[in-house]
Amino acid sequence: MQGSWQNETMIYLDYSATTPPHPQVIARVSEVLAQEWGNPNSIHQYGQRAALAVERARLAVAALVGVTPEEVIFTSGGTEANHLAIFGIAQQYTYPQHIMTSAVEHPATSAPLAALAQRGWQITILPVDAWGRVDPETLRAHLQPNTVLVSIIYGQSEVGTLQPIAEIAQICRTRGIVFHTDAVQVVGRLPVDVPSLGVDLLSLSGHKFYAPQGCGALVVRRSVDVRPWLYGGGQEGGKRSGTPPVALLAGLGVAAQLAQTEFLPQVSQVRALRDYLCARLQELPGLRLTGSWVHRLPHHVSVVWTGGDGNHTGKTLVHYLSQRGVCVSSGSACASGKTQPSPVLQAMGYDDHLARCGLRFSLSHGTTYAEIDQAVTVLGEVLQQLTPALSCIHSSFS
Ligand SMILES: Cc1ncc(COP(=O)(O)O)c(C=O)c1O
Structure with missing residues (x-):
């Protein structure tokens, strides 16, 4: 996507961070804000119109992932969906039990699990291989009689790796253990059909597929008991209280429909763009691809920059690229002004230095080959600009 920002042409290649709301989504959100703004709990006509808008959205989201509308619990997004899954299962137990997860989860999973560990829960964090994949047999071997939940990310946000979710679901099902992804x-x-995938709980987030930020869902299969995480007015079948954001959810419903009619039919074009970007990046010195190239999100390319040092990391590249109008991300977080190594890259065997040097490009069906060429040219120039500076710094110390 090319946009204009402060008179400069920008190239946005950060669709894993968020996506721009689709024009049809914006139109529907505006329409609901103007006309269907009632409280869906009200029994008068304003309320009923709003309730209808929410239920239409629920139908669309359910259709997108192959479940019944009753199995869709709306949340404020992916973070809350993960919390509802994890605490919703944990709250069923009087005493702490065992949960299994992976070393490459998003913080929206690893942080609530860390909070449970503080309360005495036993959390097994499964290792991954150099491509970021969990081995289902290792998972099977670590299950315990008191394992009550397995939570494994489906598509890793930083390195793009897809996990063997159907295989893990099968293992969990035979052991009667709830499986969340x-x-x-x-x-x-990518097409997702929850029944054939075999998962019990699945988190999704609207702003990753052209709906507004602040809306998402946890899919809860009918056989699974999830206790509420938020108590109050009993909305969402009592599982998630709070007046629903009707306009955002209506936007989510439109995005779910568009996913079926517009985004998913273009997945092979997105893959071709991804593979083109990947090939172009390999022309540049000092970049090493990360994550699995067989089991990979269709829109995602990630690398580590081997030419960085303590002061120049993936974040440095992101800043330089941004100044030149190219918007991408790095995986590492900043704490007290210092870039921290990415736990995901560390888990895949990268040393602390390289784990600070991740760079992620994420594409959409609207990305063009010209944008990719421009981004690669700019990155090549940035690398050239930084490399002599780095060799100077190094030689002055040697
Ligand atoms: C894999 C994954 N899980 C969870 C989240 C959190 O979703 P949200 O921003 O909707 O809370 C993100 C957001 O980047 C993500 O990439």
Whole structure:
């Protein structure tokens, strides 16, 4: 997507971070804000119109992932969906039990699990291979008699790796263990059919597929009991209280329909763009691809920059690229002004230095080959600009 910002042409290649709301989504959100703004709990006509808008959205989201509307619990997004899955299962137990997860989860999963660990829960964090994949047999071997939940991310946001979710679901099913997957990076980008995938709980987030930020859902299969995480007015079948954001959810419904008619039919074009970007990046010195190239999100390319040092990391590249109008991300967080190594890259065997040097490009069906060429040219110039500076710094210390 090319947009204009402060008179400069921008190239947006950060669709894993968020996507721009689709014009049809914006139109529907505006329409609801203007005309269907009632409280869906009200029994008068304003309320009933709003309730209808929410239920239409529920139908669309359910259709997108192959479940019944009753199995869709609306949340404020992926983070809340993961919390509802994790705490919704944990709250059924008087005493702490065992949960299994992976070393490459999004913080929206790993942080609530860390909070449970503080309360005495036993959390097994499964290792991954160099491509970021969990081995289902290792998972099977670590299950315990008191394992009550397995939570594994479907598509890894930083390195793009897809996990063997159907295989893991099968293992969990035979052991009667609830299986949750964070599919926030997958829904709207790859076809997802929850019944054939075999998962019990699945998180999705609207702003990853052209709906507004602040809306998402947890899919809860009928056989699974999830206790509420938010108590109050008993909305969402008592599982998630709070007046629903009708306009956002209506937008989510439109995005779910568009995913079926517009985004998913273009997945092979997006893959071709991804593979083209990947090939172009390999022309540049000092970049190494990360994540699996067989099991990979269709819109996602990630690399580590081997030419960085303590002061120049993936974040440095993001800043330089942004100044030149190219918007991408790096995986590492900043704490007290210092870039922290990415736990995901560390889990895949990268040392602390390289784990600070991740760079992610994420595409859409609207990305053009010209944008990719321009982004690669700019990155090549930035790398050239930074590399002599770095060799100077190094030689002055040697
Ligand atoms: C894999 C994954 N899970 C969860 C989230 C959180 O979703 P939200 O921003 O809707 O809370 C994100 C957001 O980047 C994500 O990539």
